[in-house]
Amino acid sequence: ALHNAELFEEAKVAKAKAEDANEAKSAFLSTVSHELRTPLTSVLGFAKIIRKRLEDKIFPAVTVDDQKIKRTMKQVSENLDVVVSEGERLTSLINDVLDLAKIESGRMEWNFKPIFLQDVISRAVSATSSLFEQKKLQLVKKIPENLPLVSGDEDKLIQVVINLLSNAVKFTDKGKISIEAYEDKGQVIFEIQDTGIGIADDDRHKIFERFRQAGDTLTDKPQGTGLGLPICREIIEHHGGIIWLNSEYNVGSTFFFSIPIIGDVASKQPMQLDRILNSLKKQIKHTSLKNLEEVPTILVVDDDTPIRSLLRQELGEAGYQVKEAANGKAALDMVRISKPDLIILDVMMPEINGFDVAAVLKNDPATMDIPIIILSIVQDKERGLRIGVDRYLTKPIDTEKLFHEVDELLEQGVSKKRVLVVDDDVSAVKSLTDVLTARGYKVVEANPDNLLETAAAHKPDIIMLNSVINGDEKTLKELKFQKGMENVMFFVYQ
The missing domain is CATH 1.10.287 (Helix Hairpins)
Known part of the structure; x- marks a missing residue:
């Protein structure tokens, strides 16, 4: 014992x-x-x-x-x-x-929403098209237009399809690659088939293991980290699906994965007008800004000199007026002297970090409407959006994506924030809603009785309260301690 x-x-x-x-x-x-x-x-x-x-x-x-x-x-x-x-x-x-x-x-961020898998495949194919051109491989697509909706993280699923297509190209020297999707027993099944070198029986158990690759690493130079397929497996399993393969050595491989469809929602396809408009907007370059008499001013805040120089050249070439700040304190001083039209902000900086700079600006009525794009190596999108930043991008810089967000936010003209108006006076609520909506804010209305429920459901950035109903301090404390409400601003009026 x-x-x-x-x-x-x-x-x-x-x-x-x-x-x-x-x-x-x-x-x-x-x-x-x-x-x-x-x-x-x-x-x-x-x-x-x-x-x-x-x-x-x-x-x-x-x-x-x-x-x-x-x-x-x-x-x-x-x-x-x-x-x-x-x-x-x-x-x-x-x-x-x-x-x-x-x-x-356990810190992976997930953004689940109803998505069209046709869009996922289209974007993945577009991102890998140059790979097919380089090796002169044919891509065959069998994607029906009426695939049902699924609930998923669109960017993560695009990452999976890109990885599988890239692997197929990497290990195929001649022939073709096909991608197919179809509905089967409450799931959408994807197949990506190649005519490449295939995978030996002894190696099949390795490919979904981290840092493991098929083949002899002494004679076959490893191509990558051996992390792509394990990460694909984690993503698919998080969506409630599975990933598997069939392969024959020197003949080719077929990778499969499944995603469950949304129950009742699948039979009620939403109007596709928004989807079409969004697709068009992504393809159209914003040219209206070039016709403005006043050139928009963008403040770039980063303690890394080469990054500031890079953004100054790129944005300057695009026709924007660029100002620079090497730290958070200098940025706050510059914003108070002269308000820029938009701020591009790093997170990791000495003295005052980017999150604190954003919180100060978004809590000041004089600067809260300035759109802020965080551009950082730090991947904490949830915290940034909770503070009230408008976009959260990570380095290395995707110039095309950055320009798209800059153009869109400048065209929008004001930082969109969610405001919850709480008052039992209907006319007062209507007046405030009209004024705030005209300024570009998204307004949610509530009365004192359903304040907690409405705030929890909508997670507003600002709560505007009539001082007459502000006597219940316990309610306000409960609000402040709710998850996701730590940085909410309270405006009390009479």
Whole structure:
């Protein structure tokens, strides 16, 4: 009995040490990945700028008959393409490591909503089209237009399809790749089939394990981290589905995954007008800003000088007036002196971090309507949106996405915030609602009796209360301690 007790204690100590080591590994992976993001953002961003300047302005202006100079120009252009493509590949690898660290620590953010799987496939195919062109592979799509709605995180599912398509291209030298989707027994089944090298029987159990890859790593150079498929499995299983494969060595592989459809909602397809308009808006460049007499001013707040320089060049080239601040305190001072039209804000800065800067600006009536885009290596979107920032993007910078958000927010003209108006005077509620709505705010109305329920359901950024009903301090304290309501502003009027 004593011997068993000793063994039990030793096992407990060993388990605790193993858990500590695993946590330390996850923390190390997360820290290193974050530290790599900042210099990678600069390298990738400036490489793209140099390539664009050469192709748009310098090469067209050079007229030479010397074949040697022409070859050199072509070589420079090809070298820059390699720098950009390798930078993007490194970004993908870092994202995989970060995703793993977040999954292991339970900090992965999920944004579930009803989605059209046709859109998921379309965006994934568009993102991987250049891979098919490079290897001259044919992509065959069998996607019906009437696929039922599913509840899912659109970006995460796009990530899964991109990963499976990229793998299919990577291991296929000739032939074709097909992607198919269909409904079966309350689920949507995806199939991605290739005519590549296939997977040997001995290797099939490895491919969904972390940091494991099929093949002999001494003779077959590993292509990636071995994290793509394990992360795909985590994403699909979180959606209530499963992922599996059929493969024959030297013939090809077929990967399958399933996503449950939404019960009753699936039979009631919503109007697709919003979807069509959103798709059109994504394709149309916002040109109305260029016709404005006053050039919009954007304040870039980042303690990293190369990042500020990169954004200044990119935004300046797009026609915006750019101001810079190297830290949060300087940014607050500049905003008070002259209000910018939009702020791009980093999180990790000395003295005052970006979240605190955003909280100060969003809690001040004089600055709360300035749109704020957080652009950071820190992935804490939920906290940013809770404070009231309008968009949350992560580094390395996706220039196209950043410009889209900047254009959209400037066109919108005012930061959209949710306001809950609480009053038993119907006319007062109507007056406030009309005024706030005209200013671009989203207004929810409530009376004192259903205040708690309405606030919990809508999670407003501002609660406006009549001082006559403000006597119940207990209710206000309950509100402040509800999850997601920690940063709500209370405006009391009479």
